Amino acid sequence: SQTIHQWPATLVQPVGSPLSLECTVEGTSNPNLYWYRQAAGRGLQLLFYSVGIGQISSEVPQNLSASRPQDRQFILSSKKLLLSDSGFYLCAWSPARREQFFGPGTRLTVL
Amino acid sequence: RKEVEQDPGPFNVPEGATVAFNCTYSNSASQSFFWYRQDCRKEPKLLMSVYSSGNEDGRFTAQLNRASQYISLLIRDSKLSDSATYLCVVNAGNTGKLIFGQGTTLQVKP
Numbered sequence: 001s002q003t004i005h006q007w008p009a010t011l012v013q014p015v016g017s018p019l020s021l022e023c024t025v026e027g028t029s030n031p032n033l034y035w036y037r038q039a040a041g042r043g044l045q046l047l048f049y050s051v052g053i054g055q056i057s058s059e060v061p062q063n064l065s066a067s068r069p070q071d072r073q074f075i076l077s078s079k080k081l082l083l084s085d086s087g088f089y090l091c092a093w094s095p096a097r098r099e100q101f102f103g104p105g106t107r108l109t110v111l
Numbered sequence: 112r113k114e115v116e117q118d119p120g121p122f123n124v125p126e127g128a129t130v131a132f133n134c135t136y137s138n139s140a141s142q143s144f145f146w147y148r149q150d151c152r153k154e155p156k157l158l159m160s161v162y163s164s165g166n167e168d169g170r171f172t173a174q175l176n177r178a179s180q181y182i183s184l185l186i187r188d189s190k191l192s193d194s195a196t197y198l199c200v201v202n203a204g205n206t207g208k209l210i211f212g213q214g215t216t217l218q219v220k221p
Contacts, residue, residue, distance in 0.1 A: 032207045043213040044155070044198075051207065090154055098202075099145055100209055102154035 002027035006091050006103035013110055019064075019078040021106050023091030026072065031093040033074040034100060035066055038088040050074060086110045112137055115212035117199050123218045128189045132215045134182040134199030141210075143202040144175055146184050148195045149214065155198055158184075189219045 003026045013019060025031055035047040046059045048066035056066050063082060067075045074091055086109050092100040117134045124130050136144075144161035159166065161173040161182055172185040182199055199212040 044211040046208060049208060088152075094207060096207075098143060099157050099160060101157065105154050107152075 117212040140204035
């Protein structure tokens with residue numbers, strides 16, 4: 001069966017510091033991968049998605065970036081965090097343009 | 112107009128009640144429809160897909176009306192454990208992207 005991992009689970013970072021969140025999927029190959037952010041009390045906002053290694057589509061202009069160095073690894077990064085980057089970051093995978101399955105998420109607080 | 116609209120609630124119902132959630136979507140090219148459940152401070156989890164003919168999974172029934180671009184979820188015999196936020200989700204046409212509604216919050220009271 002497929003599983004999706006995210007780490008860390010919780011992160012507190014100062015404004016201006018860098019960020020690296022990692023997501024890995026097991027038990028499948030060539031999945032579509034997604035990064036979402038959910039601000040407190042808000043809906044899910046799609047940040048990036050990837051259909052293959054090195055292929056990244058950005059949905060929202062911002063100070064975040066994503067990379068997919070391996071088939072089942074998806075990384076979300078920032079060089080300098082802003083207060084507004086606080087939120088619940090969710091990675092998801094999809095077998096092929098259908099339902100998506102989410103990882104446990106990373107709760108980021110920028111102070 | 113939002114791409115997927117839901118009544119945010121909250122819906123407060125007693126145990127055993129039947130409750131219905133509605134959702135409308137704007138993209139007529141959408142082909143896939145889902146209901147997800149999200150517990151407080153947790154990730155969304157797939158509850159059920161929604162098929163054109165309607166489908167049932169235990170106490171849960173989903174309906175789709177393509178002409179009206181309307182999706183519904185019916186929960187019968189509500190349990191305390193059904194308390195959560197229910198997200199209506201549609202795909203963005205022929206892409207791999209999903210559009211999530213803001214969610215409807217359900218509180219089942221003893």
